[in-house]
Amino acid sequence: MSMTQATPATGTLARPIDGRARSEAWSQRIMEALPAFEAQSGRCPGLAAVLVGDDPASEVYVGAKLRMTEKMGLHSLRHVLPQDATQEGLMALIADLNADPTIDGILLQLPLPAHLDAGPVLRAIDPAKDVDGLHPLNAGLLAAGEPALISCTPLGCLMLLKDTLGDLSGRDAIMIGTSVMVGKPMVQLLLAEGATVTAAHKFTRDLPEKVRAAEIVIVATGRAGLVRGDWLRPGATVIDIGMTRTQVEGKTRLLGDVAYDEAVEVAGAITPVPGGVGPMTIMALMHNTVLAAYRREGMTPPAMG
Numbered sequence: 001m002s003m004t005q006a007t008p009a010t011g012t013l014a015r016p017i018d019g020r021a022r023s024e025a026w027s028q029r030i031m032e033a034l035p036a037f038e039a040q041s042g043r044c045p046g047l048a049a050v051l052v053g054d055d056p057a058s059e060v061y062v063g064a065k066l067r068m069t070e071k072m073g074l075h076s077l078r079h080v081l082p083q084d085a086t087q088e089g090l091m092a093l094i095a096d097l098n099a100d101p102t103i104d105g106i107l108l109q110l111p112l113p114a115h116l117d118a119g120p121v122l123r124a125i126d127p128a129k130d131v132d133g134l135h136p137l138n139a140g141l142l143a144a145g146e147p148a149l150i151s152c153t154p155l156g157c158l159m160l161l162k163d164t165l166g167d168l169s170g171r172d173a174i175m176i177g178t179s180v181m182v183g184k185p186m187v188q189l190l191l192a193e194g195a196t197v198t199a200a201h202k203f204t205r206d207l208p209e210k211v212r213a214a215e216i217v218i219v220a221t222g223r224a225g226l227v228r229g230d231w232l233r234p235g236a237t238v239i240d241i242g243m244t245r246t247q248v249e250g251k252t253r254l255l256g257d258v259a260y261d262e263a264v265e266v267a268g269a270i271t272p273v274p275g276g277v278g279p280m281t282i283m284a285l286m287h288n289t290v291l292a293a294y295r296r297e298g299m300t301p302p303a304m305g
């Protein structure tokens with residue numbers, strides 16, 4: 001693996017961090033873990049995806065996750081509830097999936113329609129099947145330094161960062177955005193790796209200056225193009241988690257939270273959008289499903305990194 005440490009020479013563009021290629025390599029490692037699991041348990045690891053309503057982006061993401069599940073030879077279930085589903089109906093479905101022995105992972109696609117409250121539903125998922133790592137028990141175990149199931153996007157980002165930089169200890173990192181799904185677990189993962197972490201949010205003052213001090217910049221705000229090229233320290237490693245759909249000349253384009261065309265002139269390495277973090281999020285879900293399956297069967301999981 002190449003290590004990006006140095007300031008690029010003037011005129012050198014940042015190296016794109018290829019999440020598609022990395023997720024493909026990761027899928028091979030995960031699939032190598034399947035024969036031993038199947039030989040001992042007599043079944044495949046199983047993932048249930050729960051989609052509520054008709055949000056087009058959520059439909060795309062759930063479709064991509066289930067296609068990957070099938071491609072890798074895992075068992076999958078798809079549950080689609082209508083836009084006007086009730087909280088009680090959703091809780092009843094989660095209870096059924098908790099009790100289903102063929103299901104190792106339960107994925108509740110977010111966001112939910114506005115009339116539903118995600119918190120109680122996420123807390124109702126059996127923590128051993130919480131492959132999104134969003135149950136408070138799993139979030140707490142990560143914060144306590146005893147990770148069990150880790151939220152998918154941060155897990156994928158950590159892998160890209162380690163590939164790019166190697167050892168993260170002592171490095172200065174900034175996480176912009178402090179959501180429960182991405183920012184908070186990412187901060188915990190970086191701390192566990194020995195990085196010095198700034199957690200920035202909408203009240204943070206002098207954000208460009210703080211970003212300029214960081215060797216590692218991770219952005220998950222949903223504000224397209226927020227981070228400008230001149231905010232970056234030359235040679236920085238930039239992980240862009242943002243994904244905003246926009247129409248440019250009649251075509252749909254995906255924009256990240258980083259102004260890519262500017263950032264690529266300054267950074268040492270950068271994730272593109274698309275093709276950076278997104279594919280790693282999906283592969284982290286596959287990883288967590290196989291991990292959960294091993295543990296639920298009382299088996300020791302192999303390394304699948």
Ligand SMILES: Nc1nc2c(c(=O)[nH]1)N[C@@H](CN(C=O)c1ccc(C(=O)N[C@@H](CCC(=O)O)C(=O)O)cc1)CN2
Binds near residue numbers: 276277278
């Ligand atoms: N329960 C969850 N809900 C949501 C999560 C999550 O991890 N768990 N994350 C996001 C959406 N998401 C997965 O659900 C997700 C988003 C994007 C991609 C992806 O591969 N993107 C592609 C581009 C796809 C496109 O063209 O639209 C890329 O970046 O290359 C995967 C997963 C919110 N909800």
